[in-house]
Amino acid sequence: MTNTFENIVQEIDKKYKAINQKTEAHLEGLLWSKPITYWDYIQTDALLNLQVQRTTLPDENVFIMYHQVNELLFKMILWEINQLSHTAKPSTYFFTERLMRISRYFDMLTTSFDIMGDGMEVEQYMKFRHTLTPASGFQSAQYRMIEFCSTDLINLIDHRFRATIDRNTPFEHAFEHLYWQAAGKDYTTGEKSYFLKEFEKKYKKEFLDCMEEYNTINLWQKFKEIPETDQQNPELIAAMRHYDYTVNITWVMGHLNAARKYIDNGKGDGEATGGSDWKKYMHPKYQRRIFFPELWSAEELKTWGENL
Numbered sequence: 001m002t003n004t005f006e007n008i009v010q011e012i013d014k015k016y017k018a019i020n021q022k023t024e025a026h027l028e029g030l031l032w033s034k035p036i037t038y039w040d041y042i043q044t045d046a047l048l049n050l051q052v053q054r055t056t057l058p059d060e061n062v063f064i065m066y067h068q069v070n071e072l073l074f075k076m077i078l079w080e081i082n083q084l085s086h087t088a089k090p091s092t093y094f095f096t097e098r099l100m101r102i103s104r105y106f107d108m109l110t111t112s113f114d115i116m117g118d119g120m121e122v123e124q125y126m127k128f129r130h131t132l133t134p135a136s137g138f139q140s141a142q143y144r145m146i147e148f149c150s151t152d153l154i155n156l157i158d159h160r161f162r163a164t165i166d167r168n169t170p171f172e173h174a175f176e177h178l179y180w181q182a183a184g185k186d187y188t189t190g191e192k193s194y195f196l197k198e199f200e201k202k203y204k205k206e207f208l209d210c211m212e213e214y215n216t217i218n219l220w221q222k223f224k225e226i227p228e229t230d231q232q233n234p235e236l237i238a239a240m241r242h243y244d245y246t247v248n249i250t251w252v253m254g255h256l257n258a259a260r261k262y263i264d265n266g267k268g269d270g271e272a273t274g275g276s277d278w279k280k281y282m283h284p285k286y287q288r289r290i291f292f293p294e295l296w297s298a299e300e301l302k303t304w305g306e307n308l
Contacts, residue, residue, distance in 0.1 A: 050068065055128040057128045059124040060124070060128040062115075066112070066115060070140075074143055074146060077106065078142060078145060078146060080098050080101050080105075082149075083098065084222060085219070085222055086217065087222075090226065096235055099239045103243045106243070106247055109251055110251045110254050111254075122262055129262070138183060138184070139195065145207070145210050148210045149218055150220070150243075150247070152167075152218065152220055152221070153211060153215065155289070155293065156178050158177050159179075161177040165177060167215075172208065179289060181196070241295055243291070244296075248289045248291065252283075256282045256283060283305065285305030285308075290304060
């Protein structure tokens with residue numbers, strides 16, 4: 001149908017009648033509405049006023065903006081995963097295309113560490129970082145949800161407890177044994193650190209809901225839904241492996257190396273603002289977090305995170 005003026009008006013009328021609305025009321029509203037501008041649509045003024053420093057050190061603003069950009073990219077990743085996971089029987093093309101979108105966002109995150117790594121003076125960071133205690137990048141809720149949405153929950157469980165957990169384990173119990181609990185919990189006493197307690201106080205219910213929702217529709221489960229012949233598609237397998245390696249090794253190592261520069265400051269004894277054993281928590285060879293273990297060889301699994 002040619003989009004003539006009359007046809008467009010008819011389609012508009014049909015749209016509003018379908019929801020029991022008066023077309024003339026909406027058209028009159030359009031008559032008095034203001035034309036959209038870039039700054040109103042993007043909410044530029046609000047976005048550029050979200051940076052609130054705690055110190056007078058200029059490079060703190062770099063630190064704040066960098067992490068805000070990360071959170072925006074995490075939101076984009078979750079947006080794409082949500083579409084893919086909630087698509088019934090996605091085609092192989094759709095699955096691959098969406099997965100590559102997600103991977104490109106993580107590729108961007110991975111290459112962005114130079115912005116922070118080379119964009120702040122170590123001396124300034126060592127001064128303003130103490131005003132951030134006990135806050136920690138560990139407390140990025142969106143990153144945790146990306147993990148829940150990507151793989152079966154068992155792959156996020158601390159290796160010491162995997163034998164005691166299966167798909168019938170209550171989510172609450174599984175939550176207490178997630179790999180990142182080790183960064184904020186003393187397992188000899190069961191005591192949790194302040195930053196972990198506050199993190200759970202803020203997000204635990206949301207996390208448990210996410211764990212339950214994506215238990216059967218995470219990226220791995222959606223991959224297993226497509227025809228077995230398509231699961232052997234080289235491009236799709238490459239996309240799955242690329243995503244897995246990028247998130248769990250390349251991105252993690254970029255983060256770790258940036259942390260080494262600032263937290264270690266060449267001494268090897270720096271402490272994270274949240275108080276976690278950040279080297280063991282972050283290094284992939286310790287956590288061995290792998291989203292899609294079935295897509296890696298026995299040798300690749302054995303040497304995961306080594307020789308980096």
